[in-house]
Every structure is written in C-alpha cells, then in structure tokens.
Amino acid sequence: MTEPLPTTDLKQLSEDALSALQVLDTSDPGAVEKWRVEFLGRNGRLTTVLRGLGALPAEQRREAGAAANSLKEQLEQRLEEKRTQTLAAQAARAESLDISLPGRRMRRGRLHPSTQIIREICSAFNEMGFQTVEGPEVEWERYNFDLLNIPRDHPARDKWDTIWIEQPESRRPPDGQRILLRTHTSPMQGRVMERQQPPVRVIVPGKCYRFEATDATHEWQFHQVEGLVVDEGVTFADLKGTLYEFARRIFGANRRVRFRCDFFPFVEPGVDMSIDCFGCDGKGCRICKNSGWIEIMGAGMVHPKVLAAVGYDTARYTGFAFGMGPERIAMLRYGIEDIRHFFSNDLRFLSQF
Ligand SMILES: [Zn+2]
Structure with missing residues (x-):
C-alpha cells in the first residue's frame, strides 16, 4: 500500500476549503466554527495530512510541512477577509436603517x-x-x-x-x-x-x-x-x-x-x-x-x-x-x-x- 502524495492531498484540501468558504455565512458563528473544525481543527483534514508526513523521507517531509503550514495561514487569512466583508455589508445595511433619523411624515386626511x-x-x-x-x-x-x-x-x-x-x-x-x-x-x-x-x-x-x-x-x-x-x-x-x-x-x-x-x-x-x-x-x-x-x-x-x-x-x-x-x-x-x-x-x- 502506497501513501498518497501529501502535496496532492493539500491541493484537494485547499480547493474544498475555499469553495466551502465561498458559500459560508460568516455572520453565523456556528457555521464558521464547523468550517474551522473540518479543515483546521485538531482532528481536521489539515492535521491529518500533517500527521501523515512522518512516514515520508526527510527531504519530502520538510517540503510538504512548509506547504501545509503555508496553506493553514492562507486559509485563516481568507476566513478573516470573508468576516471583514460580512461585517462591512452588515454596517452598510444598518446605515440604511438609521433609527436616529426622523420618521417619514404621515399625510393626514382632513375635512373638505x-x-x-x-x-x-x-x-x-x-x-x-x-x-x-x-x-x-x-x-x-x-x-x-x-x-x-x-x-x-x-x-x-x-x-x-x-x-x-x-x-x-x-x-x-x-x-x-x-x-x-x-x-x-x-x-x-x-x-x-x-x-x-x-x-x-x-x-x-x-x-x-x-x-x-x-x-x-x-x-x-x-x-x-x-x-x-x-x-x-x-x-x-x-x-x-x-x-x-x-x-x-x-x-x-x-x-x-x-x-x-x-x-x-x-x-x-x-x-x-x-x-x-x-x-x-x-x-x-x-x-x-x-x-x-x-x-x-x-x-x-x-x-x-x-x-x-x-x-x-x-x-x-x-x-x-x-x-x-x-x-x-x-x-x-x-x-x-x-x-x-x-x-x-x-x-x-x-x-x-
Ligand atoms: Zn374691500
């Protein structure tokens, strides 16, 4: 049984994580946590890849380790970007509903x-x-x-x-x-x-x-x-x-x-x-x-x-x-x-x- 090449795993992992992030509702803390656990968590897919590195020759291990750490940083950064975008969109919506503005005037009917x-x-x-x-x-x-x-x-x-x-x-x-x-x-x-x-x-x-x-x-x-x-x-x-x-x-x-x-x-x-x-x-x-x-x-x-x-x-x-x-x-x-x-x-x- 041959070990799959970790770099191939990392590429697939990166694609899966980014497409899941695309549709992730970052205003929902539960959904964010679920995404983080799946890809970056202690038993997540990235950790699994890193654990598998031990079986590799030293040269390949160093290379794959660096790639895995770089991917981890990259995914965390993308999550942060997505969060910032969501917050900005929420702020814009809140602005259009500024409750401190005076209300719209109701037109009053009156007698002829x-x-x-x-x-x-x-x-x-x-x-x-x-x-x-x-x-x-x-x-x-x-x-x-x-x-x-x-x-x-x-x-x-x-x-x-x-x-x-x-x-x-x-x-x-x-x-x-x-x-x-x-x-x-x-x-x-x-x-x-x-x-x-x-x-x-x-x-x-x-x-x-x-x-x-x-x-x-x-x-x-x-x-x-x-x-x-x-x-x-x-x-x-x-x-x-x-x-x-x-x-x-x-x-x-x-x-x-x-x-x-x-x-x-x-x-x-x-x-x-x-x-x-x-x-x-x-x-x-x-x-x-x-x-x-x-x-x-x-x-x-x-x-x-x-x-x-x-x-x-x-x-x-x-x-x-x-x-x-x-x-x-x-x-x-x-x-x-x-x-x-x-x-x-x-x-x-x-x-x-
Ligand atoms: Zn007169």
Whole structure:
C-alpha cells in the first residue's frame, strides 16, 4: 500500500476549503466554527495530512510541512477577509436603517373645506339655540316651490334653473306632482313646519343643484345653509340681531352689516345682507369690487302665505328665514378666486385648509 502524495492531498484540501468558504455565512458563528473544525481543527483534514508526513523521507517531509503550514495561514487569512466583508455589508445595511433619523411624515386626511365652513356656520347658529336638520336632495316640487309661495307657472320659478327627474307616466301621483333635484335648502321649511308647531328654530345645511353653466362664481352643484325661525312675536329686529351676531362670529367682532331690500317669493319684506369689507374696512378693494360692502346672504320675514300653507295661525305667529352659500362664505374668508375648486378634487387646493 502506497501513501498518497501529501502535496496532492493539500491541493484537494485547499480547493474544498475555499469553495466551502465561498458559500459560508460568516455572520453565523456556528457555521464558521464547523468550517474551522473540518479543515483546521485538531482532528481536521489539515492535521491529518500533517500527521501523515512522518512516514515520508526527510527531504519530502520538510517540503510538504512548509506547504501545509503555508496553506493553514492562507486559509485563516481568507476566513478573516470573508468576516471583514460580512461585517462591512452588515454596517452598510444598518446605515440604511438609521433609527436616529426622523420618521417619514404621515399625510393626514382632513375635512373638505365646504364641510369645515358648513360646520362652523351651523355651530354659530347652534350656540344661538338653532337645531340642525337635514332633508332629501331629491325633492317634490310641492316642497321646493308650491309651499314657498312659488306656484306652478309663476314667473318666479324661472329664477331657479331646475333639474327635473323623469318619472314614468304610470308612477306619477294623481296631483301631478313632479320630482326634482332641490334648487335650494328652503324645501325643509315646509317639511319642518308640517311636522311641528312653533316655536321653530332650525338651521338646514345641504347640497343643491341648478341647471346652469359653471363659471368662477357659479357651480351646478353647491351647498346652501338655510335658517328658519317661527314663533309668537318674532320681528324684523330679531332677524337683524341674529344675523348680525352670526356675521360677527364668522367674519370678526368689528364687522358692520347692511340690509337692503330684495325680493324672494317666500319672504315679505325680503332683504340681502352685506358686511363691510374685511379686506379694506369699507374703503374699497378688489374683494368688494370697490363698493366697500360684500353681500353674504338673502333673508326676510316669512311670507304669511308660507305659514298659512302649512296650517300655522298667521295672526299668532311670525318668523324670519335666511339662506347663504357656504362656498361663497369660504371664498370670501380665504380669498378663493374660483368656486369650481371646491368640487375638482385637486389635493393642491384641498390640502390648504
Ligand atoms: Zn374691500
């Protein structure tokens, strides 16, 4: 039996050790130890080779011994290199997860500016004793027009460009009532008063629709906030006092208000209410179109015919009503130029509020 040549053994050992090192996970201490024991350990393959050297002639023994020691050094060095590489890679990974950096900002959702201003308007009135009520957006013409002293074929109906809902002939009620998208929140006046006796003190926010072209100040869909007060002894002074207090709450304590005659079929007398311009304090500027005044709502004493239509005793009860566009209020307060921004869903606009 001939001894294998130690140099051949060393060559094979070197190849095996290096290819095992290539796939070795040096971050795993158990795997490193296993590799070390297999190739460099006390009973490892290198030691076995060295032990076999004793049987060789002196000349060959010296040569093979030197080669074996050199291989041992080489393998230990390669292991150290591999460890350093692993540590560097770990450090790089840790750097990309630097826990001392500030966190990424979460984008917060918020209420739509229309919703914000509607809530603000309603709470100003809630604090004055008004109750918030809401009604249907698809409405009978009875509530949208008839009960508000705007009978069919009355020319005043032209003021509201109405979107009518098609009804099949068979499903129309006997009185010929038609369905529409409400053109204002005023239909709730009739709905509320039919349900209850005075005192009535309600605020009605909601969506309205008009069949009209859109431009910077007109939308076919918009919000309105309606108010109605009916009780014994309600006078025009109550209207003025209530709306003046509202204007102060929304536009600032120093505001002055102005009432001028206006016409709405469901009030008598009717007025429009303006505040002195907060942009120029009444001197004249772009916001107020140099008039010093900004119109913010329509109002008036409830027409006796409207009270009578729901069966209220007009000798006993009087009331006032008002309506405003919250988008217009927000446009004035925040200097928004175009009402179409409110419904365009553009985050650049929405995230400003
Ligand atoms: Zn002004």
